[in-house]
Amino acid sequence: MSTIAMSRTRPIIKWDSGLLFRLPDELLVQVLEELDFRTLARCRQVCKLLLTIINGAAALQYKIELGVAGMENGPSRAPFGTADRLARLKKHQQAWDALQSHEPIRWISMEERGVWELYGNVLAQAKDPTTLCFQQLPSIIRGIDSKEWTLENFDFVIRDFGMDPAQDLLVLVQSPHASIHEPYRIHLRHLSSGERHSIASTNAILIHSSRTDNYSFTTIQVSGDLLGILFADPVEDDVQLIVWNWTTGTRICRVIDEDIGSFAFLTSRHVLLALAGPDYDEDVLGPVLFVIDVFQHAGTGTDTLLQSDYLCKFSLPQLSEQVIHYSVLIRSDPAPAWKPHPDLKVPFYTARHERLLVLTLNVIEETRRFRSFLLLVPSSTLTYRIDAGASASDRRVFQWEDWGPTGTRLIRAPAQHTRVWVCHVFGMKFAFKHIANDKTEICIMDFNWLPVMRQKAEDSDDLELNLKDQMTTIRSGRIFENPVSTSLPYRSRSIVLDLPSGEGPIPLTAVMLSEDSLIMVADMPGIRKFGIITY
Incomplete structure (x- = not known):
């Protein structure tokens, strides 16, 4: 007592x-x-x-x-x-740990137009300029049914599109008429029906005026109420990141800088940006990641300028003087505010507090040789430092030596690493193809370290986790000024694609990843299709 x-x-x-x-x-x-x-x-x-x-x-x-x-x-x-949830969760984890699917590979056709998106277990393709086809990828373990539907006869030409199945949201970028130099219209529709989205403001159309009709849209991303679109026309040196509250139609933020190469939502208010070309710091030769607060100038009409308005930046490894150009592509799925649509009634889903950022560093040497490296970064590696310095002044700089060696993993990009089929990350997993001895493997790097910690705490040898926790060093004097060592631990596993006798090797272009599936991409002349492996 x-x-x-x-x-x-x-x-x-x-x-x-x-x-x-x-x-x-x-x-x-x-x-x-x-x-x-x-x-x-x-x-x-x-x-x-x-x-x-x-x-x-x-x-x-x-x-x-x-x-x-x-x-x-x-x-x-x-x-x-x-x-039941507990049993299904264990089964789900065991299937991914062993990469063992009890379902046959399901093949679906690839449309000819080439505009596509994969997000939240939905694979979408443009069939023609006014028609989109959708495939909801199934999961027996999580109780998700396979579903197909088509939205057609839109009264405008679709330039590009994005989506968020969690909010039944389809974002359509309308191709402007170059002859009359009209603004870009971004239509907000229901993903399930194609009708105007019921919670979007008034006419469910966002307007973006510009001086060019040749924008490409490298990233269209939704995170909760926020919609970010990167408008890029490198020929005109016109690159803009626009962030709206899509439910109210209010423009929250506009970042203008001709060197912006990619972005991703880092938190519910922070955006991570990567630039191409020279750094703003004259004493540093190499890429830098910028973090901005999208609400810093909200409601003022003031543009965000990276040179003066960034919250903080993270320096990447210093490049050699033999590098004449570089770019960084950021990929991370799902967005920070992601939750499955409530109608799916799933028993569990990928947590939102931690996600893997995959940064593809492309460099060109003086010899015009093209090289690629991958930097894999848990979001907490960045957010921890942002939160720790929240009371400090803006424009903080984190040098590579202070965050990179222990908080990231740098690897050489796999052979034929694609710059097109880039949906290769979901949650804390990264997927890629590997060819060895004329056999094609699908490989997974999993940066969720908690199963390892539990196994060590319980002193259990029941599960082979294929741990990779040694420090590795990349020595490439033509790319990096100094050797680059990183030590972020991960688990590695792979499967060899085994087709029935007589079919021959799969002409695999790339591998993509969703919450419940691996998506094999065969994009070659005469063979254009997706192969779905469901777990």
Whole structure:
């Protein structure tokens, strides 16, 4: 029992820990349910009683498994009880750990027009200038049905498009008429029906005026209420990142800089940008990542200027003087505010607090040789430093030596690494193809380190995780000024594509990744199709 000893200042409470264990097991489970998964895992090591209670309560086991897997619980109205969710979650993780699918590869045709998107388990393609075709990729484990639908007969030519299945949102960029130099119109439609989106403002159209009709749209990304579009016309040196609140139609931010190469939403208010070409710092030769607060000038009509308005920047490894040009492409899925559409009623989904950023560094040497490297960065590597310096002044600079060697992993890009089929990351996983001994492999690098930590804590050898935690060094004097060492740990696994006898090797162009599927891309003359492997 507890006793109280009086002091001159305030009572000193001495707690008898035995009281906790006198509670009925049902009440003790309710107390433990208030703990986060890390604390629950520690409680299992306190005593046999807590170990027995936690191991015997599906709700507590489920919370731990969610946290370790990097997942969040689905809606309560989903048709799954706690024990069923736990069993499905374990099965989902085991399938990805072994890359073992119990479903045959499903092949679908690739449309000829070449405009496509993959996001949130939906693969979309443009069939013609006014028609889009959609495939909802299934998952038996998470209870997602396969679905196909087509939206056609739009009354304008579709230049490009993006989507967010979580909000039933389709973003259509209308091709302007060059002869009359009209502004760009961005149409906000329901992904399921093609009708104007019901929660978008007034006419569900955003307007962007410009002085060029030759924009390309390297990135169209939605994160909650925010829609970001990168308009790029390098010939006219006109590159702009526009961020709207798509529900109100309000322009939140405009960043103008001819060297912007790519962007990604880092948090609900921060955008990460990468530039191509020379750095703004004269004493640093190499690429830099800029972080801006999109709400810094919201409502003022003032443009955001990278040279003066950035929140902070992260220097990348210094390049050799033999590099004459470079660019950085940022990819990360899903967006920070991602949640599956509630109608899917999934039992669990990829957590939003941590995502992998895949940065493709393309460089051209003096000899005109083209080289590519991949820098893999958990979002927390950046957000931790942003949060830690939140009270400091803007324009903070994080040098590579202070964040890169332990917080990232730099690798040489796989042979024939694609710059087209770039949806190769989801959550904390990165997928790519590898050819060895005339065999094509699909490889996964998984940067969720929690299963490893749990296995080490439990001293278990039950699961082969293929750990890669050694520091590696890339020595390329023609690319980097100094050797670049990185040590971020990851798990590695792969499968060899095994087709029935007589079909021959798969002419695989690339591999893409969604929450439940690997998507093989065969994009060669005479063979254009997608192969879906579902887990």
